[in-house]
Amino acid sequence: MDHVRPVPDGAPQGAPSGGDEKRSEAARLADLLRQAALGDEAAFAAFYDATSARAYGLALRVVRNPAHAEEVTQEAYLDAWHSSTRYDAARGSAAGWLMTIVHRKAVDRVRSVEAATARDETWNREAAPTDHDQTAEAVHASLDAARVRGAVATLTDVQRQAVELTYFGGYTHTEVATLLDVPLGTAKTRIRDGLIRLRDLMGVAS
Amino acid sequence: MSEMDVHKLTGAYAMDALDELERARFEQHLAQCEDCRAEVAELRETAALLAETTAVTPPASLRDSVLAGISQVRPLAPEVPASPTHAARPAARGRGWVPFLVAAALALIVGVGALVTQPWAPSDDAERLTAAEQVLQAPDAEEVSVDLGEAGRATVVRSKAQDRAVITTEDMVSAPSGKDYELWFIEGDEFVSAGLMPDAADQTVVLDGSAAAAAAVGITVEPDGGSEQPTSDPIAVFDLTEST
Numbered sequence: 001m002d003h004v005r006p007v008p009d010g011a012p013q014g015a016p017s018g019g020d021e022k023r024s025e026a027a028r029l030a031d032l033l034r035q036a037a038l039g040d041e042a043a044f045a046a047f048y049d050a051t052s053a054r055a056y057g058l059a060l061r062v063v064r065n066p067a068h069a070e071e072v073t074q075e076a077y078l079d080a081w082h083s084s085t086r087y088d089a090a091r092g093s094a095a096g097w098l099m100t101i102v103h104r105k106a107v108d109r110v111r112s113v114e115a116a117t118a119r120d121e122t123w124n125r126e127a128a129p130t131d132h133d134q135t136a137e138a139v140h141a142s143l144d145a146a147r148v149r150g151a152v153a154t155l156t157d158v159q160r161q162a163v164e165l166t167y168f169g170g171y172t173h174t175e176v177a178t179l180l181d182v183p184l185g186t187a188k189t190r191i192r193d194g195l196i197r198l199r200d201l202m203g204v205a206s
Numbered sequence: 207m208s209e210m211d212v213h214k215l216t217g218a219y220a221m222d223a224l225d226e227l228e229r230a231r232f233e234q235h236l237a238q239c240e241d242c243r244a245e246v247a248e249l250r251e252t253a254a255l256l257a258e259t260t261a262v263t264p265p266a267s268l269r270d271s272v273l274a275g276i277s278q279v280r281p282l283a284p285e286v287p288a289s290p291t292h293a294a295r296p297a298a299r300g301r302g303w304v305p306f307l308v309a310a311a312l313a314l315i316v317g318v319g320a321l322v323t324q325p326w327a328p329s330d331d332a333e334r335l336t337a338a339e340q341v342l343q344a345p346d347a348e349e350v351s352v353d354l355g356e357a358g359r360a361t362v363v364r365s366k367a368q369d370r371a372v373i374t375t376e377d378m379v380s381a382p383s384g385k386d387y388e389l390w391f392i393e394g395d396e397f398v399s400a401g402l403m404p405d406a407a408d409q410t411v412v413l414d415g416s417a418a419a420a421a422a423v424g425i426t427v428e429p430d431g432g433s434e435q436p437t438s439d440p441i442a443v444f445d446l447t448e449s450t
């Protein structure tokens with residue numbers, strides 16, 4: 001899928017766009033998933049290797065507990081394998097598709113009755129520091145990370161707070177409104193406006 | 207919620223920030239609104255990029271578990287053009303292999319009929335009305351209704367003499383994708399599963415199990431196939447101690 005177009009004017013300075021490289025990486029992941037759908041376990045292993053740091057890191061950031069994060073990540077990959085035949089490259093990137101599954105499962109986990117009582121109140125505490133191997137893959141990932149951080153930095157404080165509470169905190173928009181002590185309509189608007197701004201800055205188009 | 211507001215839920219939906227009923231209703235809207243579908247796809251893609259900033263290398267054992275797991279299950283059959291017999295049940299539903307779910311263990315009872323996933327068609331199976339009708343027409347029938355707002359309305363009727371309960375829904379929104387509505391008998395803080403609700407807006411379902419001792423009936427939203435115990439707070443509780 002052609003979901004990454006060149007960064008438009010007004011993008012953060014120094015944020016590498018890496019258009020071609022990203023497109024080919026996206027195409028490779030979509031290919032691996034297509035092969036997995038045909039039962040190719042080695043292709044799925046390669047897909048795992050290319051995406052697992054993002055998937056596990058997201059799960060860990062949302063659920064906090066490393067053992068739970070592992071369970072969530074494992075469930076998400078099993079789900080991805082199982083439903084790989086349903087992935088449609090025309091509707092989104094393979095990595096985006098996987099992260100959607102991971103996020104949903106992570107959020108379900110924190111909202112389930114047991115986890116809800118154990119949830120850490122300090123939502124904005126940083127997750128464990130990353131310890132990438134110094135491989136080309138890890139460097140690639142960190143360039144992307146710098147680009148995303150650059151875009152996030154251009155959000156207004158209230159937008160960034162709403163987006164992070166929602167995506168990383170795993171809270172509902174009603175809970176976000178309560179946490180921020182603003183009307184629901186305001187929380188809704190901040191969440192959507194923040195995401196739309198990120199979409200435009202990062203050149204995500206369907 | 208007004209028609210104007212509903213389109214603004216794309217961001218919250220893309221980041222899984224709607225509660226289950228809002229989500230179910232928004233998915234109904236998505237089915238009819240191409241603009242929102244396109245926006246949701248873009249915003250999901252955007253949200254997924256945020257995961258670039260939190261990458262953490264997982265333990266090597268996770269890779270082993272994942273690869274061991276996939277070797278034991280084949281990918282789902284691909285979606286093929288719907289035929290009349292398949293149309294009633296989206297093929298993506300009903301995965302039974304996820305270790306955290308208990309699939310198939312929860313018997314689903316819809317009267318004595320077998321068409322559990324079909325919209326209720328009273329004309330061709332009058333027979334299965336009988337079990338529900340017996341409860342609805344029982345002299346000791348007790349009734350409790352819960353208004354779910356725009357998500358619909360549901361009524362539970364119980365007959366202690368028959369030890370049975372029936373739930374009737376009107377305009378009830380479908381469970382969110384990947385989820386089922388599960389019914390529970392509640393006694394104190396104990397929840398006993400009473401089966402899953404078929405995916406249909408208007409239906410009458412006989413609950414699975416003994417109803418006489420229940421203090422209440424609850425509905426929760428559970429992962430496809432249901433759970434042994436609720437994993438979320440009920441979206442509706444029918445307090446039978448206050449029934450009429």
Ligand SMILES: [Zn+2]
Pocket residue numbers: 212213235239240241242
């Ligand atoms: Zn819309």
